[in-house]
Amino acid sequence: MTDVATLHAAFAGHIAAALDALEAAGTLPHGLNRANVAVEPPRDPAHGDLATNAAMVLAKPAGTNPRALAEALVAELTKLPEVTSADIAGPGFINLRIDRSAWLTELRAIAALAGDYGRSTMGGGKMVNVEYVSANPTGPMHMGHCRGAVVGDALATLLEFAGHRVTREYYVNDAGGQVDVLARSVHLRYREALGEAVGEVHEGLYPGDYLVPVAQELAAEFGDKYVAAPESEWLVTFRARAVAAMLVMIRADLALLGIHHDLFSSEAELQAAGKPEQAEQWLRAHDLVYDGQLEAPKGKTIEDWEPVELPLFRSTRFGDDQDRPIKKSDGSWTYFGADLAYHFQKAETADALVDIWGADHAGTVKRIKAAVAALTAGSGKEKPFEIKIVQMVQLLRNGEPVKMSKRSGNFVTLADVVQEVGKDVVRFTMLTRKPEAQMDFDFAKVVEANKDNPVFYVQYAHARIRSTLRKGAEAGFAPSDAALERLGEEELELIKLGAQFPRLIEAAAAAREPHRVAFYLYDLAGALHAYWNVGNDRPEKRFIVAQDAQLTGARLYLAAQIGQLIKNGLALLGVEAVEEM
């Protein structure tokens, strides 16, 4: 990475330096928390290029009033050569105007940093573990998994770009009852592969045809050895083979979306290593697990409910409505029991944990966070642990809900959707809504080629730029920073919007919200299109002005940098920046 400071980083530094100066002069006490000091463009551009709330945030802890502090800050900031004016507004905002040469310098910074423009050291190399997808290995990926997969993957990329070291992890639930059902389902298909007429697949088993290939392999390898054998003889083998086959399929499905995990962690291995026992032991020693009776579930009546004594985690202490079992009555671990040990294990190597979960698991957030917080605190390795919930996606076709039949296992697969609308459309669309809000995904709308469609709009902006650069090259014009001073106010506005990219990256990463990148790109594309449209009626406002090579060079240089920004942003979302459409 080239050593070029972006305007955003430079001004964060300038404000900090000004505050340091005030501390040295005794105007400001030492050691104030500056975490809430922000430097950002004011909402109303008429107020200036940059604004800081430093005086308002620090006035109270400093025991002074905002305007007095602001005046002292302004005195420092006006010393900077690139600051043309610094005014105090409202309750104590400081509005700065930046010399246009600084914006042109920023444009050169984009060119110099290219794919690294916007990259941040904010994360300080901290190891963040992002766990996402983690679908049960019992079948292909379907649309229910899609949103979490895309959000998790984009978040992981974003965090990397913001200076974290990231592990993309998939937790494989290969130890529960569902993988036994999988093994039995494959056994049925195995008998079928050997010529037996198995008829309708039993209700409790997985009916999907995707089990046929692995069953055929087993048939070819073992012949009829296990046809009549008791389950105990084949279950372990069939289960292992089936899970392995399902994971191959799941990886292939995820690859269609450009998603590749670094680590697949096995629940069965975790249990074999005795991790849940260790966790239980500690929790018991600290009175967080006890043997008790589970209450009957609320809100519905269960006829055969019988209280039994189980090891329970005291989740009621943490806001849950009842204590939760970590083991079943047969002595095996519940999902929760294994999961808390799993997260504890992850916390041993990572500096922070982020899980992406579907809304159907939202009810279990409190208990797992409480258990993990207790375990990590107990070992002196308390780690931030966030769980991001992604809400349901309703599939529509021309406004009508897409029917899904659960009975036959006839769900809409991720592969089908990617095949129909393409990877880029799926990924971008999943990111044009904050994850905690429900969303509609209309097959008809997401592929429309018009400005209502954000995917198209952003990709088109990039293609337009690339096409312009090609046309310019054909006519003998190359982007050049030799005469950037020829750029006018309209161009400057575009640069100012572009210069927000580094700040946006840090804010989005800190909030763990990759969708902000998508919305920013939509804004940037809109600004580019608007600028372009002026040239429709006024040829002298086009990027290529044949009789003015100097101006054309400067405008193409601007175009190239905006294109670079869009490309960088799309890369974070895992969407291709196309050359033409």
Place this chain on the structure above:
RNA sequence: GCGCCCGUAGCUCAGCUGGAUAGAGCGCGAGACUUCUAAUCUUGAGGUCGCAGGUUCGACCCCUGCCGGGCGCGCCA
């Protein structure tokens, strides 16, 4: 019954961790364009930020209580 999420323009949604006069697209009104700088453009109207309190210099944002919608609530995963 309980928990979590959502509620912002007619519709679909943003709103940068509490900042300045709450934004965009669609739709609607008015005008322009008949085109490869193509897959439209310009402009206007449109708001009790679900409701009611509270916290403070300041609230769409935080707290409490309601209302409406979604998801979930067995030792399943």
